[in-house]
Amino acid sequence: MPGLKINNIIASGFLSFENLELKNLNKSVNFIVGPNGSGKTNFAKLMRFIRKAI
Numbered sequence: 001m002p003g004l005k006i007n008n009i010i011a012s013g014f015l016s017f018e019n020l021e022l023k024n025l026n027k028s029v030n031f032i033v034g035p036n037g038s039g040k041t042n043f044a045k046l047m048r049f050i051r052k053a054i
Contacts, residue, residue, distance in 0.1 A: 004051075004054070006025055006050070007023075007024070007025055008021075008022065008023050008024070008025065009021070009022040009025070009046070009050075010022075011046055014042070014046055014049070015039075015042040015045060015046070016039045016042045017039065017042065017046070020046075032044070
């Protein structure tokens with residue numbers, strides 16, 4: 001979505017995230033890394049859910 005900027009994310013009870021809180025996101029953050037089973041795919045699903053909800 002053009003012009004959409006997400007500054008903070010707070011998710012509770014979404015897939016594997018009991019409590020997820022990301023603050024002060026900026027445009028330089030554009031990738032997700034982590035070991036297997038850390039929730040990278042669930043984070044991508046969360047971002048898709050947010051985009052559809054807006």
